[in-house]
Amino acid sequence: MRAADPVGLYRTVRLIRRFEERAVELVHSGHIVGGIHPYLGQEGIAAGVCAALRAEDLVTGTHRGHGHVLAKGADPARTLAELLGRETGLNRGRGGSMHAADLSVGVLGANAIVGASGAILTGAVWARRRRGDDVVGATFFGDGAVNEGMLLEAFNLAALWRVPVLFVCENNGYATTMPVAGAVAGTITGRAEAFGMPAAVVDGQDPEAVRDAAATAVARMRAGGGPELVEARTYRFDAHHTFEHAVRLDYRPPEEVAEGRSRDPVDIQGARLPAAERAAVDAEVESTLDAAAEFALASPEPDPAGALDHLYASGLTARTGGG
Numbered sequence: 001m002r003a004a005d006p007v008g009l010y011r012t013v014r015l016i017r018r019f020e021e022r023a024v025e026l027v028h029s030g031h032i033v034g035g036i037h038p039y040l041g042q043e044g045i046a047a048g049v050c051a052a053l054r055a056e057d058l059v060t061g062t063h064r065g066h067g068h069v070l071a072k073g074a075d076p077a078r079t080l081a082e083l084l085g086r087e088t089g090l091n092r093g094r095g096g097s098m099h100a101a102d103l104s105v106g107v108l109g110a111n112a113i114v115g116a117s118g119a120i121l122t123g124a125v126w127a128r129r130r131r132g133d134d135v136v137g138a139t140f141f142g143d144g145a146v147n148e149g150m151l152l153e154a155f156n157l158a159a160l161w162r163v164p165v166l167f168v169c170e171n172n173g174y175a176t177t178m179p180v181a182g183a184v185a186g187t188i189t190g191r192a193e194a195f196g197m198p199a200a201v202v203d204g205q206d207p208e209a210v211r212d213a214a215a216t217a218v219a220r221m222r223a224g225g226g227p228e229l230v231e232a233r234t235y236r237f238d239a240h241h242t243f244e245h246a247v248r249l250d251y252r253p254p255e256e257v258a259e260g261r262s263r264d265p266v267d268i269q270g271a272r273l274p275a276a277e278r279a280a281v282d283a284e285v286e287s288t289l290d291a292a293a294e295f296a297l298a299s300p301e302p303d304p305a306g307a308l309d310h311l312y313a314s315g316l317t318a319r320t321g322g323g
Contacts, residue, residue, distance in 0.1 A: 044265030048210025065110030115148030144175025204232030235260030
């Protein structure tokens, strides 16, 4: 097992935090159309899990997926350009916030369908293993996904075929506005255990605790141990979606939000660094994101004439509608 890298973990959580804060600003300014699902407060999970993976390992995420993409190593400038729908984005502006992918770093895509990313990753890792590749995968999903048949089917096949997939439940306590206690019977770890999968609960606000739990699971999986589940208990600091900034939904008591925000993964990891080193990382991140914003905002929008391009892997161009 590789030793933990406190500075690297801090750089990742800080990068995700400031990326998301800047993305929210770009939503409010109208540059990002349609809004985003902020990952604010959950940065320690993506950072910790991806720190336990190799470059060739595979990842799938959720509609709240920017953190997963960045933690696996995607270029922040091209990621931001994708959110802005620009031609220079990771997917030439066609994926946007909820479908960003970067195959060059093993990110097979975020996914807006609740629970779908687990099935996609199980199939992808199984296929790569059949080909002889020594890869494992990590798939992220929220507490709201644990009742979805698609995810439970992925549990079953991964366990049956011993596919080395780490199922990571980001339990932030709410499925949109539904408290987990009102939606999930039994336990989240119990669902994995029913399929014979080892399962653990970890403090999702502590990046190093997440990293250690993920590294332990990944080592066993890589040695042939089959799939595992980690339930990372966390708290979403911001809205489920930025539309809440306008409609002001009232479903979380202010005192609960204050308590949740009191355990900030950025501060928890930052406290492990000398003050000067933390300041240097902060400055580096700001410089990176200044350049990313300049790049994204200056990038061209896709030509509408190519809207039907890239629909088929074969290169076939879709036919326009008509009589």
